[in-house]
Structure formats: structure tokens, C-alpha cells
Amino acid sequence: MAYVHITILFTAALLIIIGLYSAIFIDNIIKKIIGISFIEEGVNLFIVALGYAPDGVVPIIMPGMDPAWFAANAAYPLPFGLVLTSIVIGASTLAVMLALVMVLYRRYGTLSTKVMLADTSKQEEYNE
């Protein structure tokens, strides 16, 4: 199972790199947001892998378990608690971003980042 542990860390790193790649090179804004959300998922996967105990048990104590055996074999539950919060925050951030995209699409009629989120400081200064 040790191979699995290391491979999971590599997978998490791969997801983060996919996210950073899509942040720079993808033009469509919805796909860019999807890509960036992979960074969050990679980080979550990494933190869950921290708490993993090879050949261990789920960190829920059942009646009839010996506490000493449980403490030696259970996975570390603190990272799991962190990831729970992180997942929900990620989803809400994504929802807000998509809502802003929907509003902006009505104004621009395109999903291209180069058009939608270009430099606006010049236009607004001398228009009024």
C-alpha cells in the first residue's frame, strides 16, 4: 500500500499543475474556472493523504474496540476535518464566480477572457 500513498501525492501534484496550466493558457472563462478548481481538489487530496494510515481503520470508535489498539491503528482525523471545510468553501467560491460570469456574459456576449476581463482602466477614465 505504500506505493498507493506515494502515487496519490503525485496525482495531487499533477492536479495542481493542471490547474496552474489552465490558469495561464485557457481562454474560455468557464473552462478556466473549472481548471482552477482542480488546484483546490489537488490540495484536498494531498491533505487527506496526510491523515491516511496504511492498513488502518476509519477513525470512528465503535463499541467493543480496544482504545489502545484503536489509537495505534486509526487514521489521523484532524486533516479530514480541515478538508470538509475546504470543500464547502471551494464550492461556494466557484458558485460566486459562475454567477459573476453569467452577469458579465449578458454585457459582453462572449466567454473569452481576453475580451471580458481585459484592461479597462483606459476606457473608463475619459468617457463620462
Next chain:
Amino acid sequence: MNELIPLMVIVPLMAGLLISAFSKFNKATKIFAFVVAICLPIIPLASNYGLHYFGGYEPIMDNVTNVMFHPAITYSFTFLQQIFIGMIGILTFLVVFIYLTKYKEVSGPYLFLLFLGTAAVTAMLLTDDIFHMFVFFEILALAQVGIVAASSIDYSYEMALKYMILGSIGSPIMLLGIGFLLALTGSVNVTDIAYAVHNGLVNITSPVFLLSLGLIFFGWLYASGLPPFHTIKSGIYSKAEPHGAALLQSFTVISMISIVLIMFRIYSVLPIFEVLVVFFSILAMILGVSLALTQTDFRRMIGFLAVGELGFIGLGIGLGTPYAITAGLFQALNEIIITALLFIGFGAIVNATNEVDTRKLGGLLAYHPKVSIMLLIGGLAMAGVPPLSGFQSKLMLVQASLSCGYPEISILAIMVSIATFVVFVKTFYTMFLRPKPNDLEVEGKDVPRAMVFAMGILLIIIVLLGIFPDIVIKGISTFVGGIL
């Protein structure tokens, strides 16, 4: 156990939720928001110093290794937290007051966002738990985006979306750094991590520890708007309503110092930490001020100046001596007040003329003498003219860098102050002193009374801190002696 400490976070959070839920009743909402806003600065002043363990789980002594560890989320409340939370409370009160008097129909969600941001920064300052801080950091980012998007200024949605996309890179990277620390120490409590690092339980030369510094540092750059995030930070200031911008910059300053203090407690054993902080602070000072000199939109200009001033705070922390850190924290306190004054003052001008381009303004001294005099004093305080509060903290910083053996940094700090002064004099001349352009209409429009009142209160604080800096410096230096 001090029961008032968690109330500092819970009161604004619950008040925001209630206001958002019952915003139909306009009058009741207004009164309720006003009462809560008055309570915000009073709670920290009435509270005693101490620690609060959530759930009542006291620290446990491990008998095998003789190490104390903290199972609960801990809030620690000292003089530093008191003064900063009190200041944020006063600022929130003024901003809410301006907002309530400006509009007949108040929007519940907007007030919710203001209170949510205040609760988030308060929790970030109080907490001793690095993941707890991260959660409130994310909540703060959402609140900031909401405040920007709620403004009626052109292109505010675009700026909010840009800020969110950059944030969704910055925050997970910071979480990754926290994960690295968790992997090394098995804890998220800052006191425990700092104990493990300073007592040799963690190999401080290992690449994992160094990389965790780099990743959390990147998140800090995003939180505080140092380069490469200075453009977006100044952008969101200029796209928010003026009173919102005054609160936004205080959120930035507080999140900056709360994260950097946590980083300082953990990473002060690594010399590279100080090098990194000083490098990015100098970069922020140079870029912020030189870009502020070329702006024509005065809101954007104040935004860049605010970013440049953040460099001074970073400089104080990066030099690493107790005196320098005290100077940096004092500078942070001054910056919150001064920049809020400038944002509210320039917002009053926008309110009166509907114009943000300095090239189209002029001759406003005759129309709004009160606002212009207060703005002048605020600008002088930011540039560091005695006897105002900016002078005291900048003098302390220059002395600190001289006594550390870095005269170049002192010269640079003085040069940045002079350039700030130039920016301010230039803007003041173009907006207030030179003859009024013919197509500018100012008659009949008045500055809201609440804005003048808020500026007056902030100005009193600036002058008081400038003449009697010792009331703050003593307490801050005691706090700094505690964390070193």
C-alpha cells in the same frame, strides 16, 4: 476563560445574518445596525486580556515528552488585538453610519457583507490556529468581492471576478503550505508548531519546511496585495464605494499583519524569511509609489499609495528586531486610519462632483473648504509630516533600519515618503488649487454631513496618535517582547 472574547466575532456575524434575514423592515434594520455598530468598538475595550479555549478544552500536558499541546481552537486577546479590533470597530461604525445616512432604503445583504468582513478580520487577529485563520481568510475574500460587486461603479463586476480568480489560486496554495506544516508537526495550533520548530522537533533545513514557508508566503502576498498582486488590490479599492474602500483597505492591513505575525512566530528561525519579506516590501514600495505618480484617476492613485504604504509595514516586520516590529505594527495602525480618511474624503469629492479624473477637476477649495483642509492634513500624515501620526511611525522605522545596519533601506524609506508627498501635492494642486475648468459643475451639490463627521473623528485620532504616540507604542512593544 473570558466570555467576551468570542463575542467580538459572534456579535457582528449574528448581527449580519439577522439584518440580512429581516431586511424587509427598513426602519428596524437601520436602528439595529446602528446599535450593533456602536457595540463593536465597545466590546474589545470592555474585555479583559486573556485566552479563550473553544469548547473549554484546556491545554494538555503530554507526560512522555513534557510538551504542552492545545486541543481546542484558542483565541488570545492582548493589547495588540485590543487596539486593532477597537480601531476596526470604530471604522466599521463610521462606515455603517455613512451608509445608513446616505440611502433611505438600506440593503440588508450589503450591511451583512460589511459586518461579515469585520467578523472575519477580528477572528483572524484573535485566533491562534492556522487553519481557523485560513477559513476566515476565505470568508474575508468572499466579503471583499461582495462589497466590490455591490458598488454601482462601472466595471466593478469585472474587477470582482478578477480578484476571485486570483484568489482561487492564492488561497489553495496557502492551504497547501498549511498542509505541509501539518505533515511536519501534526498540529495546526501556532503555539504548538512554533514550540516544535524552536525546540528542534522539526528539521528546519528540510525542503518541506522551506517549501511550506514559500507557499504560505505566496498566500500572504495575495492577502496583503504586495507585488504581483498590487494591481488587483488597488483596482478593487478604486471600484468599491468610497466608504466600502475605506473598510476594504483596513481588512487588507489587518489580514496582512495577522498572517505575517503567525509566519514570524513559526519561521523566524530561518534567515530567508526576513530576506523574502524585505524584498517584497521594497518592491511594493517602489512599484506602488511610482505607479501612483502616473495615475489620473484619484481613487486608483490612493489605492496604489495604500499598497506602497504596506511596504513600510512589511519592512518593519522583515528587519526582525523588536523595535522594528513595533514600528511596523504602529505604522499598520496609522495606515488604517489615514487611508480610511483619504478614501472617505476623496469619496466625498466624487459624491459632490461625479468626476474621478483629476484632469477635469479644479478650484474645489472654494466650494468644499472643510473637506479639502482635512484631506490635506490626511495626505501630510501619510507622507510623514510632523507632528502627525505617520511621522512617528516612519521615524521609528528609519531609526530601526539604521540601527540594524541597513542605511540603504532608511534612504529608500525617506525617498518613498518624499515621493508620496509629491503625489499628494500634485493631486491637491490639480483638484483644489488651480482654476476651475469651465465645464465642471459643482453648484448645488453638497458633501454628506456624515462623511465630514467621520473624517473629523479620524483626524482627531491621527493628531492624538501623532502627539502622544506612547499610549500605543508601549503596549505594542510589550506584545512584541512576548512573541520574540
Next chain:
Amino acid sequence: MLEFILMIIMVGSAILALIQKDLLKAAILTGFSAGAIAFLFQLLLAPDVALTQAIVGAVIVPVFIALAVKKTQRSDG
């Protein structure tokens, strides 16, 4: 063995979602990726996280994206 298959599904569907021309397909592929991660969490002894991830990541987020696609445009162009 199951872990490796899940990892391949995860990374594969992530990459496929990003090279897709049809945004609705991209949304569904995001769901696949998140579902694979949820399975992986279960295998990593975190059933509570797995449940949350399965609901939030594999159902709610793709629905949000699909709604956004429906309100804007479907093809990437």
C-alpha cells in the same frame, strides 16, 4: 489496483474536461473527476469527507456549471 484506476479516471477526466469543445460535456467530466476523488477519499479511510465530496463535488458543482453554461453559451469559441 482500484486506487490506480481511480487516479487515472481522475486525471484523465480532468484533462478531457479542459480540452472539450462542448462546455456541457466539460461540466459532466468535472463530476466524474470529483466522483473519483470521493471514492479515493473512501479508500483513504475518510468516509465523512468522501460523502461531502460526493455530494458537493460530483453533484452540486457540475449542476452549477451546467446552469452557467445554459445561461451563457454552450460551445467554446
Next chain:
Amino acid sequence: MKLYDQIFNVVKQFRKLFSPGPVTNADVSGSITAEIFLIVSLVLSAILLRHVSVLLAGLVALILAVVLISNIPLIPKFKIEQEDSLEKMLFYAVVTLCIIAVFLYWGGNLV
């Protein structure tokens, strides 16, 4: 005469900075201040390298000064790189992240 012409050209090029709308006295003087401030402060912060090696600091400061002065006006070029478009912001953010990570991983113990 040559230097005067060069500085005059610099002022002319500032017009691009404020392209829609007029260029006022105050704006040009502000831009020239920014130009001088940028050169002096970058050279000054290069001198901070003397804590690593005095020779390196001298060389870097000299080269930086020559490169910066021969490339005036800097501010227009500088401002283009720091405009509001998301592309540039994301690019610089990711590049900074990579530089910090690489520098700390391999060079973190050298300081």
C-alpha cells in the same frame, strides 16, 4: 544638446500614457518624478546586495544604472506590464509562485 533632445523625446512619449484626454503639466511632472524615482530606487536597492558580496553589489548597481538610464522612458513600458487585464495578472502571479517555490526548495538554506 543630445541629452536635451532625449529628455524632450521622453516627455513627448508620455503622451501615450494619458492617451484619451489631454496631458497636463502636473501629469508630466509626476511622470518625470516617477521616472527618476524608479531609477534611483532600483539602483539603491541593488546596493543592498553588498551584504552578500561587495563586488557583486558594485557590478549589479553599475549595470542596472547603465541599462535603466539608456532605456528611458521606463514608465510607459513599466505601466503596460502592470495593467488591469487578467492575463497579465495571472501570468505574473504564477511566475512569482514558481520562482518562490524553486528558490526556496534549492536555495533556501544558502542565506
